[in-house]
Structures are given as structure tokens and as C-alpha cells.
Amino acid sequence: MNAVRAYFEWMPIRQVEMDDNLRIWRSFSIGSLFDLIMLDTRQYDRSITDLYWNTDYVHELSNDAGRSMMGSRQENWFYNQLSQSANRGAAWRLIGSQTVFSRVNESAAYGNTNPLDYDAWDGYQANRNRTLSHLYNNGIGNNIVMSGDSHASWVSDLVWLDHEGYNSTSGNNSIGVEFAGSAVSSPCPYGQNITLQAANNASNWLVHANDELQWNDIYYRGYFELHINYDEVTANYFGMPTIINRNPDEISLANFTVKSGANKLQRPVAGGIVESGALKIGQVKQTNATNNTETGVWFVSQANVEDI
Numbered sequence: 001m002n003a004v005r006a007y008f009e010w011m012p013i014r015q016v017e018m019d020d021n022l023r024i025w026r027s028f029s030i031g032s033l034f035d036l037i038m039l040d041t042r043q044y045d046r047s048i049t050d051l052y053w054n055t056d057y058v059h060e061l062s063n064d065a066g067r068s069m070m071g072s073r074q075e076n077w078f079y080n081q082l083s084q085s086a087n088r089g090a091a092w093r094l095i096g097s098q099t100v101f102s103r104v105n106e107s108a109a110y111g112n113t114n115p116l117d118y119d120a121w122d123g124y125q126a127n128r129n130r131t132l133s134h135l136y137n138n139g140i141g142n143n144i145v146m147s148g149d150s151h152a153s154w155v156s157d158l159v160w161l162d163h164e165g166y167n168s169t170s171g172n173n174s175i176g177v178e179f180a181g182s183a184v185s186s187p188c189p190y191g192q193n194i195t196l197q198a199a200n201n202a203s204n205w206l207v208h209a210n211d212e213l214q215w216n217d218i219y220y221r222g223y224f225e226l227h228i229n230y231d232e233v234t235a236n237y238f239g240m241p242t243i244i245n246r247n248p249d250e251i252s253l254a255n256f257t258v259k260s261g262a263n264k265l266q267r268p269v270a271g272g273i274v275e276s277g278a279l280k281i282g283q284v285k286q287t288n289a290t291n292n293t294e295t296g297v298w299f300v301s302q303a304n305v306e307d308i
Helices: 002-010 055-061 071-087 125-137 196-209
Strands: 026-030 034-038 092-097 143-147 153-157 176-180 213-217 222-228 232-239 249-259 289-292 298-300
Touching (some): 071 092, 092 222, 153 232, 176 249, 196 213
Parallel strands (some): 092 143, 143 176
Antiparallel strands (some): 153 176, 153 213
């Protein structure tokens, strides 16, 4: 509890509930434009996760109906928030999740015995299915999931696989979109000091191993910006050409649009061209066009090195 106390005293966040010191999940209503629903998918009452030494055990439990990523109290609150947001007429629902929501099956690419990330929602498949069931069965659209944790960038249509007849080419029968961001300085999940070519090859394998995954980049450290209006949501991904020293440089990696009511990424995804990674349908065109964000000067960066 001392760690929890230190968290609330030193972080710019107010305690949500005085009788529940562990609660950080909350929601914010931004007029009629959107509701921001912030989950705790890390600490609050969640079922046992993958601690690396118990991966085989969690793999066996991953689809157990009794498992929850967030505990029953938060889970019921989450579904109520989604329904209340739709009923009040908010244009969008933005869902903050610490871990990647969509399936990331790596078996086709790497032949892993345990092909999923069981520390993410893949380890709590029944909980994910309950969430998707609530969205589909109640006709709640315009959902944007924002997630992190994986040290890589992932952009996916939000889909209940094997239930709703999803078409990965058109995006039809999706119920929203997930934007997952990379790390700022932590290493690539597939090995520190990986080369750009090796990273892009891995991304290509991943994109083609997962129907809903439309773009992936594991090479660049960086961030994404989300721009929201009543007609559309756009996500702009940026990567730093190097993190071995402090610098103001960034590369535009990819740009995505979600039109209101479409519940999928606009096609062609990312306009059909990205700087790095792999796009399911489209091209990777490396330009190394780099912006110095302090001066606004553009230049072509050379010998980019991501990791220390």
C-alpha cells in the first residue's frame, strides 16, 4: 500500500475512490465528441498472468471463461460505460488499455509453442470476447482502442474473429480500430539492436499471420498522435531515427484515418504507403525524411541506429 500511496502523491492523478485505494480506472466525457474510458489492465483484481516461468500453464488457461483482465467489478463498470456513452450520443468511444487488445498470433511467423502474448488480452480471451460481444450485440460503434506495452506499433481493425465474418481486405464487419504505440526508449521486442531489414521482415510475417492486423512496425521507438473530430479520427505515427543520444528528430512512419460510422480503417489503409514496417495491402517506401522538431528543418537522416 505504500507504493500505491506514493503513486497518488507523486503522480498528477487524483484518487478515484477513497474507499478503494487500488482503483485508477475512470472515464472522462469530452462534450458530445468522445468519452475516454481508462482501464486498469495491469493490477486491479486480474487473474494470474504470464510471468515467463508459468507460460505453459497460462496458455492452458487463456480461454477459460472465468478469467478476467480487470476483475468483475471493473469489467461490469466498463460495459456500463460503453453503453452509457452510446446512449448519451457521444460520437466516439476512446478506450485506454495498457496492453494490446487485438490478437497477435506469432506461430505462423516464428513457430512458437505458445504463440500468443499471454500477458496481454490474448491471455484473457474470454474477457476479450465478452467485450466484443457487448459491442456487437448492442450495436455500439465508433470504438478506438489505444494501447501500449509491447514496445512495437500495431494498427488493427477491431474484430471478433470467427464470429462476425470479418473481411481483412475491405474491413467489413469490424466494430472499431486499435492503435497500439511503441516504446520511447525500451528495446524492440524481437531483440535489441535488430537491423531495419530484419525488423521489417518480422513485421511482414506478423501482418500476414493475423487477419485483422493491417500495419506493424517493430523497429522504431516513437509515439503516435490522435486527432479527433465528429467526422473522423486520424492517427499519425512517428519514429525517432536514433535514441542513442538526446535529439529533436523524428520520421513520419504512417498515417491512418477512421471515418465516423465506418468502424474500420479507411481503405487503402495508410494511403497504401508507409515508411517502415509492413502494410497488409500497400508498399513500404523508406525515405528517411526527418524533421528537426526544434527548427522545423527537414533532412535525410543516415545510418539510423535505434537501440543503444
